[in-house]
Amino acid sequence: MAQIYRPAPRRKTTQQQWLRDAKVVGLDHQGRGVIRTSKGVRFVAGALPEEVVDVVPKGKWDAELRTLKTTSEQRCQADCRYYERCGGCDLQHLHLAAQRQHKQQVVSELFAKFAEHEISTWLPPLTAAAWRYRRRLRLACHWDAKRKKLKLGLRQANSKTIVEINDCLVTQTSLTQLFAPLRELLPQLNLVNQLGHVELLSSTTNCVILRVKSWPNKDDSQQLKAFADRHNVDVWLHSDDGPPRPLNKQQELPKYRSWQSELAFQPGDFLQAHAELSEAMVAQAVAWLAPQRDEKILELYAGSGNFSLPIALQGAQVTAIEGVASMVDRLRYNAQQYALTIDARQADLEQNWQAYEWAQTRYQKVFLDPARAGAANAIKEVAQRRPQRIVYVSCAPDTLARDAKQLFNAGYRLVQAQIVDMFPQTHHIECLTWFEREA
Ligand SMILES: C[S@@+](CC[C@H](N)C(=O)[O-])C[C@H]1O[C@@H](n2cnc3c(N)ncnc32)[C@H](O)[C@@H]1O
Incomplete structure (x- = not known):
C-alpha cells in the first residue's frame, strides 16, 4: 500500500493559558482594568487599578477575570442582582465618587x-x-414558539443571550413596574412571534414601543388598548414601513x-x-x-x-x-x-x-x-x-x-x-x- 504523508493532527489546546498575579495598572475609557503582559496590554472587565488578578486571555486584546487576588479600596458590592450577567451597567463595582473621578x-x-x-x-x-434615573430602556425579546415561552430582558455584554430581569436599579420605577404586566400580555398577542424588542419611555406619559414586522390585527389591537388603559401608558408600534406610530391615532405626542x-x-x-x-x-x-x-x-x-x-x-x-x-x-x-x-x-x-x-x-x-x-x-x-x-x-x-x-x-x-x-x-x-x- 502506498505510503502518503499525513500531517500530525493538531493537538487540541484544552487548557487555557492563565496569566497569574497580574497587577492592574489603570482603568480605560470603557471602564476595563488594564494589565501589562509580556506581549503588551490587555483589558480586563471587572478589574480595578491596584488589584492583583488571575485572568485568561480572550481574543486579541481582552482577558477574562478569573480570580481577584487582592481588592481595591475603591471596590464596592454591586447592588444589582443581575450585575454579573447583564451587560447594562459595567461600573457598579466602583464607588460612585471614584466613578466620577475616573x-x-x-x-x-x-x-x-x-x-x-x-x-x-x-x-x-x-x-x-445615581439610581432609578434612566427614562428610556430597550428590552430584548425572544419568543420560543415550541415551548411557548417569552424571554424579555437585557442582553449580556458582547452576546446575544438575553438575561431575564424583574427589575433594573438604574431605571425609573414607573418603567420597571411594567416588566411583569408585559410578560403577561405579550405571549397572548398574535404578533408575539414577530417582536423585535420593546422600548419603554418615561415622559409626560409613559410609552411602550413595540418593534414589530407588521401592524397588529384587530384582536391584538384590542388587547393592546386594554393594556394601555389599565397601565396608563401610550402604546406605539414601530414596524419596517416607517417611524413609530401610535396605536391610538388621536394620541398626542409625549x-x-x-x-x-x-x-x-x-x-x-x-x-x-x-x-x-x-x-x-x-x-x-x-x-x-x-x-x-x-x-x-x-x-x-x-x-x-x-x-x-x-x-x-x-x-x-x-x-x-x-x-x-x-x-x-x-x-x-x-x-x-x-x-x-x-x-x-x-x-x-x-x-x-x-x-x-x-x-x-x-x-x-x-x-x-x-x-x-x-x-x-x-x-x-x-x-x-x-x-x-x-x-x-x-x-x-x-x-x-x-x-x-x-x-x-x-x-x-x-x-x-x-x-x-x-x-x-x-x-x-x-x-x-x-x-x-x-x-
Ligand atoms: C447627542 S444627540 C443631541 C440632540 C439634542 N441636542 C438633545 O439634547 O436632545 C445628537 C443629534 O445629532 C443628530 N446627528 C447625528 N449625526 C448628524 C449629522 N451628520 N448631521 C446632522 N445631525 C446629526 C442626531 O440625529 C441627534 O439628534
Missing part, C-alpha cells in the same frame, strides 16, 4: 494624548440621582422637560437618558453660552430642541441644524408653542458646508452636541468661521479630544470643562466644554 481622569488623559493639552480648569462634576420649557417628541427621537441631569446640563450650557438679545447663535446636532428653546428663550437668534428631518419638524413645532422664531434646518453636518445657505451667516457663538462619532467635519467648518465662543457637549471623550485638537490648532483656548454624570454605574461619559477664541 470619568474626569479619562477626559484629561485623552486630551493629553490626542490634543496635547492639559486640562487645568475642571469644575466639579454635575451630579444627580413631552419631556427641558430647562424652562417642555418639548414634544416622538418615540424614536433622541432623548437624553437622565431627565434631571439633562435639565441641569442645559442650564449650565446656557450659562456658559451667555446668549445676548439678538445675538446670532448657531446650534449643531439640535435634535428636537432640548438646547435650542432654552437658548432662544434668552432672546438670541438661534439657527438650529439637525440631520433627521422629522426631528426638525418637531423642533419647529416646539418653537411655535413658545412663540419663538428659531431657524431650524435639516442638514448633514458631515458634508461640506459650502452649499448650505445658513452656513454663510456670521455667528458670534456656536453650540454643538454631536453623537458619539463627534464632529470631525463640523468642527473644522466651525473653526474656519471663527466664532468667539464654542460650547461643545460630548458623549464620547475620544472624539471630543480629537475635535478639541482642531480648536486648539485654530487658536481657541479651553475656558472650562465639566463632567456630567449622565450615566452613573456605567462607563459612559458625558462632558461639557467651553472654548474661547484667543486671537
